[in-house]
Amino acid sequence: MLGELLSFRGRYKILHMTWFAFFLSFFVWFNLAPLATQVKADFGLEVGQIRTLAICNVALTVPARIIIGMLLDRFGPRITYSLLLIYAAIPCIAFASAQNFTQLVVSRLALSIVGAGFVIGIRMVAEWFPPKEIGLAEGIYGGWGNFGSAAAAFTLPTIGAFLAFGAGGTLNWRLCIAGSGIVAALYGILYFFNVEDHPPGKVYQKPKNARGLEVTSVRDFSFLMLMNLPLTGILMVLAWRLKKVGLYGDGTLLLVLAALAGLYLFQAYNCWVVNKDLLSGKKKYPAKDRYNFSQVAILELTYIVNFGSELAVVSMLPAFFEGTFSLNPALAGMIASSYAFMNLVSRPGGGLISDKLGSRRITMAVLTAGMGVGYMIFGTVGSSWWLPLAILLVMACSFFVQAGEGSTFAIVPLVKRRVTGQIAGNVGAYGNVGAVAYLTIFSLLPEWLSGGGEQTPAIIAQSNTVFFQMMGIAALIVAFLCWFFLKEPEGSFAEHHEGEDEYSELVIEPNRVN
Secondary structure: OOOOOOOOOHHHHHHHHHHHHHHHHHHHHOOOHHHHHHHHHHHOOOHHHHHHHHHHHHHOHHHHHHHHHHHHHHHOHHHHHHHHHHHOHHHHHHHHOOOOHHHHHHHHHHHHHHHHHHHHHHHHHHHHOOHHHHHHHHHHHHHHHHHHHHHHHHHHHHHHHHHHOOOOOOOHHHHHHHHHHHHHHHHHHHHHOOOOOOOOOOOEOOOOOOOOOOOOOHHHHHHHHHHHHHHHHHHHHHHHHHHHOOOOOHHHHHHHHHHHHHHHHHHHHHHHHHHHHHHHOOOOOOHHHOOOHHHHHHHHHHHHHHHHHHHHHHHHHHHHHHHHOOOOHHHHHHHHHHHHHOHHHHHHHHHHHHHHHOOHHHHHHHHHHHHHHHHHHHOOOOOOOOHHHHHHHHHHHHHHHHHHHHHHHHHHHHOOHHHHHHHHHHHHHHHHHHHHHHHHHHHHHHHHHHOOOOOOHHHHHHHHHHHHHHHHHHHHHHHHHHHHHOOOOOOOOOOOOOOOOOOHHHOOOOOOEO
16 A cells, blocks of 8 residues: 555545545634734734634534534535535635624634534545555545644745735735635535545445434443533533623523524434434344444544644644744744644554554554653643753654544444444544633633633743643543453454455446445
């Protein structure tokens, strides 16, 4: 596979076009972080408001990944990804045109939907690569695509400065954000006309009903209902946070909370519709067709601590370096990009290790533990540190974070193929649950630590320490769960997908879907 990777034919063309689609969606999704200080200055925002925008940036990705997973299993990745990229231009232009904080919040919430693009590529890549290569293929897709956030942090401040030259200081960030959305939309059109959902002769497996996640035991249905609670709960936290910064009052908050409770009940009803024959005893799954939902739940927790923490760190790291080491925004953005820069090698590396080590469970546990230790050490970074050493520590820590992400999605496509989109959507949504939770705590830490008093530089530094060490402890707990409770997926290193044989590629049925 490594020898053929540089080719642009067959499945490698699909891989390259799909990781670049994810790259652009990630570039657009995180185009605010490197420009946040200028947006803050232009609008006169407080620290709490700019941190609220960072939370909004990942908020609606939670339900979006669930919904995208359903659409993906129903309509296929080609049309789903193309439409999402085209959609990206709308909230980008809206944010670039905003005139007040409310408009910034609304457009950023709309843009957070673009973060659901990750789920689509997971299914696309899984359709084109066999289980024995799935870790590296998904790692390349996720890692090279995730590099979009580093590219945004590295390039947008410089592009913005160039655009501002002779054009007025308020135009630079607006043109950067609008332009990134337009580029994504153009690529969405290109993507639609240049990829296919699956290789010729292969069947695109999908559930009979994609309204909710199909489970294979009554006990797993109860577990599914329990694990769906945090997906709604974190949106309630966001609603409370928006009320706290003055976006609306108590009455509106109650209405939003009631609507979110209704959303959970609607989701639960859809899951019941999909699984009602199982629950009533009319349907029983044979042993070979069952999967254990507890394994999905553990993968959801791994994605909270790895991808959730990455989203949180990417959102705050430019400002962290700018404040801790007294750097200018452009230089701080470039240095902060070293965290996401590691995606080029670390996420594919995690997938490759998972492919080659012979145990995806052990790989997951060790990488998650390494991430926890890395965050605990990073919590000690302060202004007295030698800057190059701090950068090296960021890169070392990010290796374990992103390799852990690669390891997670080396397992996800192997759980149950016909519902891969929905499983990937649920696991991916938990990454955003973690991001919103981490960023909400981060936004409140200075106030908590100061007791509501003045938020001095010492208080800010202390909140950074608590933030990183909190993420480290969470990662170590999940590493324990992986080691003792995560099971090795059946067929982890098989030559062919579930239900295929070695002659399947010889059957030409390009238009068949099932």
